[in-house]
């Protein structure tokens with residue numbers, strides 16, 4: 001049997017995400033067991049200890065990417081445009097240790113069951129993973145036959161989505177249909193002890209938040225039941241997000257930038273502008289939309305070109321929110337760590353503290369990732385990948 005290893009991270013400046021100064025962090029198994037000014041490695045001698053000298057580096061929580069097409073997606077340009085499954089290394093190189101998978105446009109030939117199996121595969125490979133059941137479509141495909149059953153009974157399912165609204169690929173659900181989906185997610189979430197959130201794909205239609213506003217107005221639901229994403233996809237949705245964000249959550253998509261630079265708002269700048277507009281930081285998150293296809297349609301609705309998003313974009317944009325948009329690191333970090341953990345009720349994630357899961361990323365001052373620790377295991381060390389996915393060589 002493999003013995004439990006201790007990992008001692010020595011003298012890192014910790015952003016938990018708040019800056020708690022230069023300290024040592026001790027990890028046992030998958031958990032952070034101590035944080036102190038100095039932990040003497042010699043006293044740990046009977047154990048097998050890996051010591052990481054982090055002097056001059058910063059320790060941040062492993063990033064949480066809460067919207068990734070882990071089992072592949074796309075297909076808007078025909079069968080050859082289906083995107084492949086995400087590989088483990090795509091997360092690790094971006095400092096991402098937790099992920100939430102979703103289906104996407106193609107709820108016809110792809111199933112939530114495949115997303116669930118991919119979640120299980122990623123967990124077995126050493127990271128933390130969950131999923132939304134469903135797809136763009138309404139009625140939406142599920143694993144057990146119902147949204148509430150999936151949430152109540154399947155551990156990995158924490159919400160439903162991405163349900164497409166305000167988009168030419170949407171099923172255009174009625175207000176009552178949206179309410180019903182959200183009520184099912186809510187009840188299933190209560191029974192299963194989950195967030196029960198409704199992840200919404202926001203499209204390019206005008207007044208894009210209207211369907212959510214109508215659903216909330218006509219029910220007992222609260223704005224915080226919904227988690228709308230792609231809120232920076234064009235300037236008018238972004239303008240609306242500045243108002244909507246005072247009540248509800250606003251999720252920024254990182255990986256599509258700069259493919260649609262003509263109308264998209266740069267993700268890092270979006271965070272700053274939302275804050276300037278009075279949106280509370282706790283309402284702002286950023287996800288990658290990784291492995292999603294990025295179809296570019298012309299004015300006649302014809303597909304012009306396709307790209308594929310990468311999870312690491314959330315690290316890049318978080319970094320640029322600091323280096324270019326001049327936000328403090330502890331503020332920018334929240335959008336990809338503690339805020340996401342809180343909104344999605346991912347307990348023990350998104351913070352560096354005693355008792356939390358040992359998901360830690362070490363970065364240099366210039367935002368180069370040097371180490372990634374996921375569930376206590378060193379996955380990347382000295383900028384080199386130590387652990388790859390099963391079929392990555």
Ligand SMILES: [Zn+2]
Nearest residue numbers: 162201202230
């Ligand atoms: Zn989407």
